[in-house]
Amino acid sequence: xxxxxxxxxxxxxxxxxxxxxxxxxxxxxxxxxxxxxxxxxxxxxxxxxxxxxxxxxxxxxxxxxxxxxxxxxxxxxxxxxxxxxxxxxxxxxxxxxxxxxxxxxxxxxxxxxxxxxxxxxxxxxxxxxxxxxxxxxxxxxxxxxxxxxxxxxxxxxxxxxxxxxxxxxxxxxxxxxxxxxxxxxxxxxxxxxxxxxxxxxxxxxxxxxxxxxxxxxxxxxxxxxxxxxxxxxxxxxxxxxxxxxxxxxxxxxxxxxxxxxxxxxxxxxxxxxxxxxxxxxxxxxxxxx
Amino acid sequence: xxxxxxxxxxxxxxxxxxxxxxxxxxxxxxxxxxxxxxxxxxxxxxxxxxxxxxxxxxxxxxxxxxxxxxxxxxxxxxxxxxxxxxxxxxxxxxxxxxxxxxxxxxxxxxxxxxxxxxxxxxxxxxxxxxxxxxxxxxxxxxxxxxxxxxxxxxxxxxxxxxxxxxxxxxxxxxxxxxxxxxxxxxxxxxxxxxxxxxxxxxxxxxxxxxxxxxxxxxxxxxxxxxxxxxxxxxxxxxxxxxxxxxxxxxxxxxxxxxxx
Numbered sequence: 410x411x412x413x414x415x416x417x418x419x420x421x422x423x424x425x426x427x428x429x430x431x432x433x434x435x436x437x438x439x440x441x442x443x444x445x446x447x448x449x450x451x452x453x454x455x456x457x458x459x460x461x462x463x464x465x466x467x468x469x470x471x472x473x474x475x476x477x478x479x480x481x482x483x484x485x486x487x488x489x490x491x492x493x494x495x496x497x498x499x500x501x502x503x504x505x506x507x508x509x510x511x512x513x514x515x516x517x518x519x520x521x522x523x524x525x526x527x528x529x530x531x532x533x534x535x536x537x538x539x540x541x542x543x544x545x546x547x548x549x550x551x552x553x554x555x556x557x558x559x560x561x562x563x564x565x566x567x568x569x570x571x572x573x574x575x576x577x578x579x580x581x582x583x584x585x586x587x588x589x590x591x592x593x594x595x596x597x598x599x600x601x602x603x604x605x606x607x608x609x610x611x612x613x614x615x616x617x618x619x620x621x622x623x624x625x626x627x628x629x630x631x632x633x634x635x636x637x638x639x640x641x642x643x644x645x646x647x648x649x650x651x652x653x654x655x656x657x658x659x660x661x662x663x664x665x666x667x668x669x670x671x672x673x674x675x676x677x678x679x680x681x682x683x684x685x686x687x688x689x690x691x692x693x694x695x696x697x698x
Numbered sequence: 699x700x701x702x703x704x705x706x707x708x709x710x711x712x713x714x715x716x717x718x719x720x721x722x723x724x725x726x727x728x729x730x731x732x733x734x735x736x737x738x739x740x741x742x743x744x745x746x747x748x749x750x751x752x753x754x755x756x757x758x759x760x761x762x763x764x765x766x767x768x769x770x771x772x773x774x775x776x777x778x779x780x781x782x783x784x785x786x787x788x789x790x791x792x793x794x795x796x797x798x799x800x801x802x803x804x805x806x807x808x809x810x811x812x813x814x815x816x817x818x819x820x821x822x823x824x825x826x827x828x829x830x831x832x833x834x835x836x837x838x839x840x841x842x843x844x845x846x847x848x849x850x851x852x853x854x855x856x857x858x859x860x861x862x863x864x865x866x867x868x869x870x871x872x873x874x875x876x877x878x879x880x881x882x883x884x885x886x887x888x889x890x891x892x893x894x895x896x897x898x899x900x901x902x903x904x905x906x907x908x909x910x911x912x913x914x915x916x917x918x919x920x921x922x923x924x925x926x927x928x929x930x931x932x933x934x935x936x937x938x939x940x941x942x943x944x945x946x947x948x949x950x951x952x953x954x955x956x957x958x
Contacts, residue, residue, distance in 0.1 A: 588791025697804035
């Protein structure tokens with residue numbers, strides 16, 4: 410009764426074949442990541458030291474450390490977040506919890522999607538025109554961070570909105586039916602149950618912002634400055650631009666130096682991504698419904 | 699709820715005149731006229747799509763949250779026309795709602811029941827403790843959860859969550875309790891326990907019981923309405939309705955299980 414027919418045998422073979430194809434594609438996906446990491450560690454690992462992280466470049470950027478760039482990137486990302494996170498979360502809450510489905514909200518949604526698709530170099534030029542020149546911030550951390558913030562806003566909005574909408578509608582309705590206002594419902598039911606998801610999105614955002622080069626290179630990041638920024642109106646060095654500079658613009662840089670810079674940059678990004686992954690795992694383990 | 703001049707105390711707690719509900723032009727319920735008096739259990743039976751849930755939504759103004767839902771006609775609750783009431787929040791907090799699928803909010807059992815008092819500004823921990831214990835006890839849940847008030851309400855079993863929902867509704871100190879097919883996801887034993895709870899609650903509040911179980915209306919309701927395909931076919935004394943006194947053949951057919 411359960412004997413294998415020729416058809417069964419063929420089905421099994423086909424099934425095995427597809428499994429193999431899909432599996433191979435997955436492996437193919439991991440290879441570049443492993444190669445990049447492997448090469449960076451192999452070629453640049455020897456450069457990394459406490460001194461490298463905490464001293465300024467010397468000898469026309471062919472030696473020394475990366476501290477001004479590291480410090481500058483932290484500044485740029487922090488200021489960009491201070492701007493984009495409150496605005497993005499507020500906008501996402503409005504779109505998800507208050508706005509009804511109308512032509513107006515549809516236009517806003519369309520704008521957000523399109524904003525996310527604008528190439529970063531276009532954002533950079535907008536930043537120069539708007540913040541450096543028009544608002545008169547000059548090339549400064551403020552101008553660069555504003556540019557970064559505008560570039561990352563759509564992502565903050567979209568990820569926050571997704572986290573909010575993952576909270577079942579039945580919870581909101583139960584809360585409204587008790588006489589709670591929209592805001593009371595958001596504060597007591599929606600936000601407490603989406604905050605981890607929102608944070609995850611924000612951290613992913615940070616890691617993206619860290620690596621951006623184009624938006625900052627005309628608006629606030631400079632080739633070289635031995636001075637650390639004192640305020641948001643100063644210029645600063647940044648990791649991503651520094652990597653570009655030592656890799657292509659300065660003659661006589663030892664081969665391992667750019668790899669070391671890249672390794673630190675990618676390390677920063679990976680560290681932040683792992684925090685985000687850890688949060689997500691925590692979220693999954695703490696399922697509330 | 700002090701916005702309009704209340705009418706005489708002898709008036710019904712809820713009076714509905716010429717109620718019509720539609721969704722984006724599509725009629726869901728029309729021509730409903732009924733009055734519900736204090737401390738009665740008013741049963742509503744009828745098959746799916748009869749308009750029962752829409753009826754409940756129109757009373758506590760949840761139509762505001764339902765896109766496309768339009769309500770016309772007069773609904774006067776406790777002397778106030780609900781459509782003209784500005785403070786819909788006070789209206790809703792005076793009406794407890796129990797949904798078909800139990801909705802334990804994703805917070806602790808304690809916080810579920812403490813939510814309504816907190817919303818209306820009760821601050822003292824002692825006061826809230828008292829309310830939580832009393833409401834859980836009245837919903838016949840206290841003994842089962844008193845040792846784990848800080849575990850999640852949304853992870854209780856279906857039957858327990860439904861009793862938690864009732865406790866939460868009671869914590870609103872409602873004058874009207876509306877139950878929408880509460881037993882749909884609840885085991886028979888819990889259903890019986892909740893029915894006993896309702897019989898006691900009747901002393902203190904008015905109850906509208908929408909039910910998918912015809913016999914549940916028979917067991918609990920003082921009067922019962924039969925809704926069918928968007929209209930109210932008949933309202934009658936439950937006893938006479940179930941002892942052959944129904945005036946409409948469709949009601950008799952539905953009660954005897956010939957359709958629905």
